[in-house]
Amino acid sequence: MSAATTCEHCKFWVETGGTDEGLVGECRHHAPHPAWGEGGGALRLAVWPVTRDRDWCGRFEERGLANHEILERVALIEKMEAERKARGR
Numbered sequence: 001m002s003a004a005t006t007c008e009h010c011k012f013w014v015e016t017g018g019t020d021e022g023l024v025g026e027c028r029h030h031a032p033h034p035a036w037g038e039g040g041g042a043l044r045l046a047v048w049p050v051t052r053d054r055d056w057c058g059r060f061e062e063r064g065l066a067n068h069e070i071l072e073r074v075a076l077i078e079k080m081e082a083e084r085k086a087r088g089r
Contacts, residue, residue: 008053
């Protein structure tokens with residue numbers, strides 16, 4: 001499997017954190033699935049499947065450049081850079 005067709009590069013994948021082994025995220029291709037309480041008890045919440053950045057599946061679709069995550073990250077980087085420059089004055 002090509003690294004470019006892994007979850008990290010899929011438009012349905014949302015990064016939620018990381019571990020020593022890489023990034024972790026949720027696959028948003030379908031609606032969240034119910035997560036039942038212990039022993040099949042009452043519905044606790046609904047969750048998306050959690051995957052690692054290097055995982056893959058047959059539903060891959062390339063992430064577009066206008067993706068809101070990318071724009072949010074660029075804004076965060078610009079904010080951090082402005083704060084760094086302000087401290088340096």
